[in-house]
Amino acid sequence: MDGSMEFTMGLSEGVAWPWPIAVYLFLAGISGGSLVVALAIRFFKGQTANTPLYKAASLISFVTIALGMLCLVLDLTNPLFFWRILVFYNFTSVMSVGVIALCVYIPLTAVLCLYAFEDEIKSIPALSILLPIINMLKPVRKPCEVTALILAAAVCAYTGFLISALIRFPLINTAVLPALFIASGVSAGAAASKMLSVFLFKEDMHSSELKILHGAEWPIMIAEILFICMIAMSLATGNAGAQSAFEAFTSGVWANLFWIGVVGVGFLGPILLNFATGKTFSHSAKAFYLSGVCAISGMMCLRLFILYAGQTYAI
Amino acid sequence: MSENIERRRFLKGMGAASLILGPMGCTSVEDDSKNANKPHYVMVFDQNKCVGCGECKEACNVANNLPDGKSKLLMEHQSGGVEGLACPHCGKEKCNCERKFVRVSCQQCKNAPCVSVCPTGAAHKDPETGIVTMDASKCAGCKYCIGACPYNARFINEETDVADNCDFCLNTKLAKGELPACVQQCKYDALIFGDANDPTSYVNKLLAVKDSVRMKPQFGTEPSLRYIPVVKLGV
Ligand code: SF4
Ligand code: SF4
Secondary structure, eight states: OTTSOOOOOOSSOSOSSOHHHHHHHHHHHHHHHHHHHHHHHHHHHTOOSOOHHHHHHHHHHHHHHHHHHHHHHHHSSSGGGTHHHHHOOOTTOHHHHHHHHHHHHHHHHHHHHHHHTHHHHHHOGGGTTHHHHHHHHGGGHHHHHHHHHHHHHHHHHHHHHHHHTOTTOTTTSOTTHHHHHHHHHHHHHHHHHHHHHHHTTOOOTTOHHHHHHHHHHHHHHHHHHHHHHHHHHHHHTSOHHHHHHHHHHHSSHHHHIIIIIIIIIIIIHHHIIIIISOHHHHTSHHHHHHHHHHHHHHHHHHHHHHHHHHHHSOO | OHHHHHHHHHHHHHHHHHHHHSTTOOHHHHTSOHHHHSOOEEEEEETTTOOOOOHHHHHHHHHTTOOTTOOSEEEEEEESOOTTSOOTTTOOSSOOOOEEEEEEEOOOBSSOHHHHHOSSSOEEEOTTTOOEEEOTTTOOOOOHHHHHOTTOOOEEETTTTEEEOOOTTTTTTGGGTOOOHHHHHOTTOOEEEEETTOTTSHHHHHHHHSOOBOSSGGGOOOBSEEEEOOOOOOO
């Protein structure tokens, strides 16, 4: 007899998590992603100097996660209650586990900034109070960086796990979502730190590090596309609820966002800029920045799409 | 009325529960397995009896002091007709002859997603009764529970800025040994409340003889709110 009766109303209207959460997921993804690539390259190449990429990534990761936290706090029904999340814990809750990770991760990104900008800090007298702290932290630089790398990947994944726990939404409640969020976080984070390292820290656009990043971009993008296809296929071939959620890809305003924003701007944009234009243009600074902006906007569209379309198509 | 009998049984049950919890608990109960001692409060909504008067909702709002326009429970009016087609009953295209009502409220899941996702433990199970309720002083207002509840049965109380759900009047009526406000109010016996783990309770006997359903069982949340549907033959 189960299931012979239903109700369709609910006690709360609209989506539980509106756009600030999508922005938070976006910023946290960029923060984690940029650190993952910069630290991975650092360890891979055995670097010890503060490279432009390292500087850019540590700055980005700190600033974006701080802004992300702001979004998160402002989205609470009463921002003054935010301390309750820091004081009370529930270990079955993904959010609670994430808060613990963030409590270590955020100070670590600040510490990485101190390491990265040691010379700059030295040259500004007003900041000299920071120097003893830097000297104190120097001996633990390696363990700090290793922890930061692990936590950066964890933060990327956490944003996916956080929302995939919402069982009422077939588009969101998928096992692939954390993997998709890691991949898209890494690609947008890489794009962001690449651009900043060239723009602010005068990295050569064709340096060996950026070459590695260019090379890694395409496989990551293919992985992203694959993950999205997996989600779409599992919805299209799933039960009735999943099939109705598949409509998110085919009709309505969120489908437009997906096809124009995620596929058009995010995937086709960089591909066309790199392969469909002449060699001189595709190697120019214009193409470099444009494709970076495309990757980042595509990622923002992806988070918005998953969050809004996901919450729109409930079972 | 069954309601009154039920109230007496319920009060008796509460008395027994306090004995078990007391240091001098009665031995015959202690002999039972630990699980059977734990109450499992259930509510049964009988669609055959509900006339949709909505007095349960009003009683709830009063009992639980809810701000205007907010409720812990809603009534959904379902008409059996399909738009554009003649009513199978009276043959008219626009009619109101087949009315069905469904109670929409927290399903009091045994396996409650709102409780497991809540980062602060504000949404929790009352340790004594197992009823899902709120510790308003812990809630951070993150709305995770609202997204996680498969029944969309939670909401933000604008007066307190924290999440809320139907908790069978745990802190208002039950605390005084009374039945939930909606159950007390219902004149048509459409709501039945009690401990399903008590073999002598009316709900227990009712569930033994009546077919009842749970909402959206595919989520595996094991709701404690059960529904007796109108079963129509030969449509
Ligand atoms: S119905 Fe929703 S609010 Fe009620 S216990 Fe289940 S998950 Fe929690
Ligand atoms: S809104 Fe309150 S009760 Fe709900 S999950 Fe967040 S902290 Fe817990």
